[in-house]
């Protein structure tokens with residue numbers, strides 16, 4: 423209600439102030455008066471460790487621009503994604519619903535002939551939901567939500583797409599040697615397809631992260647006079663670990679080659695975030711834009727990431743897999759320079775923007791996310807989520823968080839942790855928590871009964887592995903670590 427009150431009061435303020443001849447002092451944000459709906463920018467990184475941002479205490483990787491989002495906005499110390507691996511996590515983020523509700527249980531196959539290999543058309547993503555409200559949407563970067571012609575970004579509400587359909591990509595333009603998925607012979611060769619501008623294959627001459635940042639900036643400049651949703655889905659710092667000299671030179675003190683390359687890749691993203699924030703200011707839309715930064719899952723085992731004290735990595739339901747660097751900035755709308763310590767989820771981003779943009783979703787399937795703003799502004803007491811769930815079918819694993827209690831089931835072992843006292847999940851207190859454990863398992867069973875089985879074949883089911891004899895050819899020699907999904 424505070425926000426709405428401010429909106430109503432501002433024109434009155436103008437009348438009052440204009441009588442004393444100082445109208446410029448309060449009319450800096452034209453959007454209040456034109457009634458323009460707020461823009462949304464989601465900046466998503468890939469496999470970035472919890473600690474690998476300045477705002478979460480990184481000492482060797484400086485991220486001054488990403489840190490602005492936390493310093494001038496709110497940092498989430500318990501910010502989660504809905505799955506510890508790329509594809510399902512993004513499906514949850516984009517729909518605001520637990521992705522297992524529609525069978526998005528693993529990374530989808532890259533096989534373009536399978537019409538089920540992404541977000542089903544019975545579900546609506548952020549771009550599709552905002553479109554009727556007058557929004558223009560773009561995805562810049564990694565899609566990974568289906569390769570079938572009916573599932574590609576331009577068919578799923580996005581007016582503009584610049585990037586790639588795969589779950590990872592080669593970073594140097596000379597390695598983008600395949601024209602299309604039809605040319606893919608072996609697994610992960612899809613990392614070498616030329617980039618797409620909408621449905622057209624295009625060539626580039628830049629390091630991929632720089633290219634994506636420039637595209638994001640150009641989109642903002644083009645669309646700044648009307649509401650937009652910009653989804654900047656960097657594949658950095660996902661493998662292959664590849665960085666250009668410009669960024670490597672910033673880290674002479676990191677001796678480990680993998681860590682140095684990883685740091686350089688994040689630094690490239692950080693420059694891009696700086697350009698995006700500067701463009702918002704230059705276009706005069708800074709105050710009317712909600713910017714969210716997060717990683718799609720925790721740091722992976724193979725990219726030299728650092729999850730700090732959190733246990734586990736990407737693919738685990740321990741905190742290191744699902745708790746991510748997460749911050750949100752919206753000048754004058756959400757508190758600046760503060761921490762929010764209650765559990766929040768990537769599922770909440772969609773719910774937050776639809777509420778702020780006053781979009782009617784009453785006829786849609788119910789969201790699992792909630793509007794965070796009233797919690798951040800203390801307009802609403804209580805917490806955003808009484809309970810959060812994760813299901814990882816392939817690992818025979820699930821997890822539940824309620825308050826500061828966390829249940830982690832891995833195959834037949836059930837563990838309980840008190841995250842308030844034991845952020846590291848090092849002390850299994852299942853024996854002392856018999857009743858609590860049973861109650862949380864029961865809640866999980868109820869939730870699980872609402873879910874669907876896998877809707878499509880998993881990523882690794884398409885194409886053969888590249889024969890070892892071909893492993894050192896020109897196109898793959900830059901791959902310094904094993905690629906995975």
Ligand code: CA
Nearest residue numbers: 468469508718
């Ligand atoms: Ca990822």
